[in-house]
Amino acid sequence: MSDLGRELSTAVVAFHEAVGAHLGVTAVDQRALALIGRHGPMTAGDLAKRINLTPGAVTGVVDRLERAGLARRHPDPADRRRVLVTAVGGVLGDLFSGLNAAMGELTARYTPEQQQLIADWVTRTVEVLHEQTARLTTRHQPRRNRPPRANDEV
Amino acid sequence: MSDLGRELSTAVVAFHEAVGAHLGVTAVDQRALALIGRHGPMTAGDLAKRINLTPGAVTGVVDRLERAGLARRHPDPADRRRVLVTAVGGVLGDLFSGLNAAMGELTARYTPEQQQLIADWVTRTVEVLHEQTARLTTRHQPRRNRPPRANDEV
């Protein structure tokens, strides 16, 4: 069972990497996208704080996301200095459509009760992962062979 | 439910990134490690073919894995030109111990039948992910804003 978890983990990571390579965006870019996907439109500055990057770096992140058609810059009508970054569903949806369809087929094979059970397990697993990720990022400080990486919450 | 999948996905990726940052290894390094973890000890050349990297790059990969204590170089007794790269369980085990413990607790909450159901779902999900990853990496060629990345099977 713990082997299965490892397999799931690597499969998920491999898929994410494939998506990133396909679209020409980095892992950090994808984290930023997930962030605005979850929290809604966000200013570049907020994004910088969230993913622990300098404003200059965020410009690059958003550039790549825009070029890939995954996000768009939107001037804030209330404050014209600010730039709101919004996620664009279309392209990513296209890419994930195959996955979503296949997963839909898969879930359809289970009864509602079973689906409920699986959803429950997934929810708790996500919680565990968040806890363990936090444990890694806060308790120990990273080993610095390489430059400091953006590895905060997502 | 598809939202849940997305959340699980990002949580998994975040954890992996945290581990990588903590140990000073890249995502590619981790893929290489997963590879030798699954297929057993492997020569540097095989590793190069598998992850689609030049031999020179593989030297760097193995260097980092060794430095992190995740792998070890082992001369092939049969052919002293070759270098067998073997995974070392200890360090990674320590890192994942928290996760494994937490996941163990989590699974213990379910009945054996329920565990079986979950395992079944996970297995099928892994299959789906592999298919979809293959679809991305083979059918379409990557968009090349950036240099070609190592994104093959894992």
Add this chain to the structure above:
DNA sequence: CCTTTTAGTTCAGTGTACTGAAATATCAGG
């Protein structure tokens, strides 16, 4: 208004992982 603060982009410099080629060491065959 005029100054100060804030938001974002631009730009030069840096670190790192990659490629491709040269170098080194070992095997295999006449």
Add this chain to the structure above:
DNA sequence: CCTGATATTTCAGTACACTGAACTAAAAGG
């Protein structure tokens, strides 16, 4: 042995994402 093939490392060059600082633009507050 000696030659040619094979496995890995070393090394120079390159690409890229990041930092930190300068710059532009807009808000805020006397």
